[in-house]
Amino acid sequence: MEIFDRRLILVVGKGGVGRTTVATAIAAECARRGRKTLLFQTNAADRVGRFYDQGPIGTEVVGLAPNLSAVNTNPAAAIAEYGLMILRFRTVYEMVFENRVTKTFLRAIPGLDDYALLGKAWFHTTETHRGKQVWDTIVFDMPASGHSVSMLRVPKVIVDTVPEGPLTRDARSVAQLLADPDRTAAVLVTLAEEMPVNEAIELEAKLGELGIVPQQIIVNQIYPEHFPPGSPVARVLETITPATTAPLAALAAHGTLSRDRRMLNAHYLLELRRRTKIKVAELPILFASVFGRAQIEQLAAMLPKL
């Protein structure tokens, strides 16, 4: 079964490695395949609206392209919406969320904000309209490494600590969805550099403790191989490198930079493949003055098929 066929795709990784970019590319690919796709974000600052020539995406679902919509929620909105949507009736909502005993329990759960965000994502996986399923796939652009692990841990904490009731019933459903590889896939994004590789391995281990094994690692921003070792062009670079006068010196310096950057990527790709059993795929670094829909679709077309 391909990643794109899952109901929920969790995109995880260290801060700044390209989670939002890759999550958007995955969502674009799901949509291109005809799946009704929701890109689910919890980012303070939205970048995705700009990719699609729109204003920042907020807490309302907006359409971006055929089959592709996005939403960018926050804990306060999610708690209110999730509480109302999941519990369906205001009276039940008030019984659960306004109940003095429950409130005390809720305050005692450190991850309630995170749970509300996760619960809202889960809600969208179950959302129906006139008896028809609204979304085929939810792509969750998750918070950075450690935060996403603590977020993914909350459902089990609730099941283990909160007395049986609507909250535990839903938390159990969320925990089951997360642990079900037929419905949920995790994609781990990283860079082929020292710290990101170390963090990716650590994140893989922490997710494993929660029973979540990423289906795929995507190494983002790989430099192009313009000077393959031993190739004629690499020999030209070596020949002109001792040049000290412009324009050859500048060309040589630029070529050396590009070659060394690629060698660094190659080294850490090897290291990553040595340290993990998960499939590793690469996405290139794109040099665009403005990163937009064209770049997203270019990356989407290069996503690994599995």
Ligand SMILES: Nc1ncnc2c1ncn2[C@@H]1O[C@H](COP(=O)(O)OP(=O)(O)OP(=O)(O)O)[C@@H](O)[C@H]1O
């Ligand atoms: N393949 C790529 N080629 C070129 N630039 C890229 C690529 N992927 C991401 N970027 C750039 O890297 C920066 C970080 O990307 P992005 O916002 O997707 O990362 P993130 O992991 O979501 O970051 P944050 O932790 O802040 O949420 C952005 O400026 C983005 O345009």
Ligand SMILES: [Mg+2]
């Ligand atoms: Mg992001």
